[in-house]
Amino acid sequence: MMNDEIYYNKERIREELNQDLSQDDSHRSGILFARRARLARGVGLAAMFFPIAGVLVTHFHTGGWWLLLVGWAFIWPHLAWQLACRSAVPHRSEILNLKIDAVITGVWTGLMGVTTLPAAALIVMIGMNLMGSGGFRLFIAGIMIMLLSTLATLQLTGTLVLRLPGPLEWGLTLPVLMLYPMLFAWVSHRTALRLAEHKRRLELMSTRDGMTGVFNRRHWEILLRNEYDQCRRSQCAGTLLIIDIDHFKTINDTWGHDVGDEAIVAITRQLQLTLRSCDVIGRFGGDEFAVIMSRTSAESAIAAMSRVHERLKNMPLPGAPAQRLRISVGVAPWGPQFGHYREWLKAADVALYKAKNAGRGRTEVAA
Template structure:
């Protein structure tokens, strides 16, 4: 069970709350997307510099082409990142950057005369980036932009298609074929792990009470329904407890809501150290708690609550040391007379009200 009041003070939970609840969540998601593409672009274009340069050396092109090649391989990745960071919609800007990647890749394919080996490497890189970023909806336009750009560039350049690369071309291009797919797979794996962790945290947030970290009422009732079905099918034994803090309103009125929150957290911790790790503690809101104790009889549950009563007698709140906490407890053990889990819950509720009406600070068992 979640065990302390610092549950939502943990750094990872704070970051997840900020990301989930912030009005800028789409912007942050776009920045994360651009960051993933940036790493692939920086490494991929730097690696492609060498095979493209190796081809251009044999074509005796003007110096402007070399400046363009250096800018594409080593400056464009960082410029694209800055454009995405400063854009109002980083995701849309990064999609535009990817299309620019496709157009520029086609330009170099045309300039090289569709030289087979580096052309294949560029098409592979563009295709992987497009498919990984937007699926077929981005892949097909991206590849079309690449080949259209290549055809438009090939016509004025007038180079001849080279099918048989020489050993130098193989040596410069093979590292791209080997390393880039590994880089892309690693980035995809890292993204999948992050998404799985994000999903896990969101699921935890949807089932936990924000203050105490125990289950919220909706999820606790789902667990109760499952426990009821298990007992009904297998004639098992289980006991539920409904717990209410006595005179909680007086605590809030006398000491303030901060002390009231301390009282709720203190009760939660006492319950957590008293019941078993497999028992489900839930907070119903306000000052009411509930516990499902599987494979437990009413006598065992009463014994556990007796220990909680004893500990509370010795417990003092830091901001209200003279205030002694007391709880009233209603206990109901599963029986075949219950046709629905809500009837079981109602029996515990009746026992709780009996405890409150007969003096409080006590445990009562459903008849």
């Protein structure tokens, strides 16, 4: 018997999910990462064009700096996006783009003067992008790159480090300082919503059967263990059912696997229509199902299965109108004689084979 603490260890489940991620998933997540950075970069650099242009106009810098400014503000965001999209590893390419942003930020900081308001706004903007994209490590690396780039630019241009901002710089830069953090917060909010939805889908995939939508075996057994513990603590009633589609292999061999899938979905649908919303349905794989009926006696469970048997008698399959579905059911009410939830499960399984050996299409109760 397997060790439950190992089997249901959350870390192991996470590792299995991570192992299932394909190279396509990694590439897709890198593209999404680059797309988020593209929006922040495109809007932010376009907005910074005007404060930096104000400094260039005020201090009469040459035309080469204007060409750099136009290319950086309006061409570089699109070029960075294309470089990331065409890269085999988009995430790594986008990290490199962010470091290039830090280099250019250092150049403008050195050219405008370290204490100017546009330089401060630019450092804040790129710093937010670095922190939001790569955390503290990328932020520190980016700051170091900015510092080296700034010192190199100061050395080459001889720009004054201390320079007081004028009215033009205030007027052009304050809107950026006010609006860009709001844009960054909005992008972060959208990212958080996507991550929450992605997490919800992963959780759904890890607990549900892909064909029927009911619980898969692993998660269903977790719920069974919880129900067993609840019954043992409170001595309340509980009934376990194991259900098997009769002659399922014959259906597959005669009508094809598509009709076999129809049969599985049809049985699931009938169980959902007949049982209560609180009853826990699971698929064990293949043609076998299991149900946990909490606080329910064996008699009530048998009555519910009788209704399912009656429904199936008059329910044709769309792909095989002549085929009638039948199920065999094993029922095991909880009792103190079960020292482990797997013993309870075994009792229902024995009752199922008793139903099969008695002619199928019936419900049997564990002795």
